[in-house]
Amino acid sequence: MEKQNVIKSKGGRPKKTIKREQLMALKCTSYERKVIETRAKSANLSVSEYLRELGLTGKIDSRNKALPKEVLSFTATLNHMAANLNQIARKRNGTDELSPLERAGLKVQSGQVKELAIEIKNYLR
Incomplete structure (x- = not known):
């Protein structure tokens, strides 16, 4: 069998369009x-x-x-909810069914998302 040359991406940070490679030093007290x-x-x-x-x-x-405290609070709440929803989706996409407790948690989370959307709309007014 032949081996194919596969070039893997090294990943990491993408290259900048304007690279600042020149170093300038100065002396001061x-x-x-x-x-x-x-x-x-x-x-x-x-x-x-x-x-x-x-x-x-x-x-x-x-x-x-710096972002306002309210925006940082909204971001933190959304990140927390996203992590919870990701765990539920991973379980649901597998072979497991959701338990009644998990279904109740999902319903509570849905209500929290709606409340957060209202808070964001009120903040932007």
Whole structure:
């Protein structure tokens, strides 16, 4: 039998379209370093992003990268529900039937999804 050459994907992070491969170092005092790090943190940027933006445009556009607590709460709830539903689906897609307790849990979960959808709609208004 012949072996076929199969090229497997290595997986991992996809390649960036613009690769930053050039390294630029600068010398500063420890005080200057703390000031730069503090300003970068207050602008919600890494030190590299902060210095790059400052060098290219001469100003920093302060952006808020943090999501509101409500959005993080919705995301956490949805992730928890998705894990539960995935476990039920895996069992159901196999040969096992759902027990009455699991069916009741599924009904409760369905109600929680509806409540969460209402909360999200109210938040977006």
